[in-house]
Amino acid sequence: MVDGVASAQLDATIREKLNATHVEVVDISGGCGQAFEVVVVSPLFAGKGVLMRHRLVNAALKAEIAAIHAFTQKDYTPEEWAKKQQQ
Numbered sequence: 798m799v800d801g802v803a804s805a806q807l808d809a810t811i812r813e814k815l816n817a818t819h820v821e822v823v824d825i826s827g828g829c830g831q832a833f834e835v836v837v838v839s840p841l842f843a844g845k846g847v848l849m850r851h852r853l854v855n856a857a858l859k860a861e862i863a864a865i866h867a868f869t870q871k872d873y874t875p876e877e878w879a880k881k882q883q884q
Contacts, residue, residue: 801830802861814857815839818875825867832867838878847872 804822811820819838826832835854842850850872855862862868873881 801826802833802864803830804833807833807835807858807861810858810861811835811837811854815853816841819878831865833865834869834871836871836873838873838875840875842872842874843876 804824807822808820811817811822815837817837817839819836821836823834824830824832825834837854841853845853851870854870854872858868
């Protein structure tokens with residue numbers, strides 16, 4: 798992708814850098830790779846508040862986020878994610 802980022806690239810980077818057990822990446826830009834919504838499930842989030850979780854993800858994706866226009870995230874521990882799936 799010349800301008801923007803590929804969903805698969807975001808997914809791979811999140812899994813590698815954040816030890817993520819579950820990742821969902823949705824390109825909400827219509828396929829041009831400029832706006833994404835992500836769900837990240839990682840044991841690294843245990844004991845951390847929302848702001849610290851966002852900072853971890855933002856630091857891991859610094860280069861990718863710089864290349865896109867919009868990025869939203871929802872971050873969960875594996876336990877929180879399991880509980881959410883039962884609702």
